[in-house]
Amino acid sequence: MNARLKFIQKLCAGANLWQDCNVMKTCCTAALLAAAILWSGCAFGPHGMVLEPVGPSPEASGSTTNGTLVVYSAYEVTEPGIGDFEHRHHYSDYKILSEDGKPLQTVHNDVGTVVKEATRVQLPPGKYRVVASSNGYGTVIVPVVIAANRTTVVHLVGGYSWASDAGLNQANSVILPDGEIVGWRATE
Numbered sequence: 001m002n003a004r005l006k007f008i009q010k011l012c013a014g015a016n017l018w019q020d021c022n023v024m025k026t027c028c029t030a031a032l033l034a035a036a037i038l039w040s041g042c043a044f045g046p047h048g049m050v051l052e053p054v055g056p057s058p059e060a061s062g063s064t065t066n067g068t069l070v071v072y073s074a075y076e077v078t079e080p081g082i083g084d085f086e087h088r089h090h091y092s093d094y095k096i097l098s099e100d101g102k103p104l105q106t107v108h109n110d111v112g113t114v115v116k117e118a119t120r121v122q123l124p125p126g127k128y129r130v131v132a133s134s135n136g137y138g139t140v141i142v143p144v145v146i147a148a149n150r151t152t153v154v155h156l157v158g159g160y161s162w163a164s165d166a167g168l169n170q171a172n173s174v175i176l177p178d179g180e181i182v183g184w185r186a187t188e
Contacts, residue, residue, distance in 0.1 A: 049134075052174045053127070053143040055186030056150035058167070066122045067146035069096070071154045073109055073118075074133035091118045091157075094132035099143075101129065120151075132156055137176065145186040154183050 056067060076092045090110035098104055111117045123146045130142045134156035144152050158180045174182040 048139045048141070049137055050141045051143070051176075051182060053145055053186035054152060054154050054174050054183035055145040056147045056152040057184050059150070064122070065124070065148050067125055067148055068151040069121045069123055069128075069130070069144060069146060069154075070118050070151060071107070071109065071130055071132055071142075072157045074135045074156060089116060091116075092133045094130055096121070096123070097129040097131060099127040099129065104128070130154060134158075134176070136178065142174075142182065143186070152183065155180070156182065 071091070071094050073092045073094050075089045093109050094107050095103060096105045096107060105121070107119055107121055109119050111119055125146050125148045128144050128146060130144055131139060132142065132154070134140045135158045137156075140156065142154055142156075144154065146152055158176070158178075168181065168184065170179075170181075172185050174185050176182060
């Protein structure tokens with residue numbers, strides 16, 4: 001009987017009961033806040049995999065002081081539009097950053113023709129970073145070297161045949177974890 005009386009007195013007094021509830025609310029709030037902080041680390045982490053630097057092919061490709069960058073990023077499927085009679089695949093847009101990570105340019109990676117062609121970007125010689133989508137790896141960061149009169153090609157789609165680039169092999173190329181060649185390894 002005494003236990004019931006004490007319980008009823010505690011209910012009637014209410015002060016201690018509310019203090020117990022406030023302690024519980026504080027503990028629950030702290031636990032939820034900690035979980036939110038941990039989960040946000042997953043959502044706002046780094047862009048993804050950083051590859052080795054990709055450089056130009058050894059062959060000259062023009063007679064200008066600039067070099068050319070061509071990035072075959074993961075495909076985006078577009079909705080049919082006026083004059084577009086099928087779902088047309090085009091390469092996804094990507095960003096070019098300076099070597100220290102400052103944004104320089106966002107490239108709309110579609111030349112607008114029926115042929116699946118990536119946009120050719122003229123850049124002054126130097127080192128840059130490309131942030132692009134890759135099939136199977138999400139967003140990747142690819143350091144690139146641009147040289148005058150040469151073309152730096154980055155393949156992130158997968159399944160490309162490098163047969164036309166004589167001399168390119170696993171030893172002198174940048175590769176993805178699945179063995180797909182991304183481009184020539186930079187020598188500078």
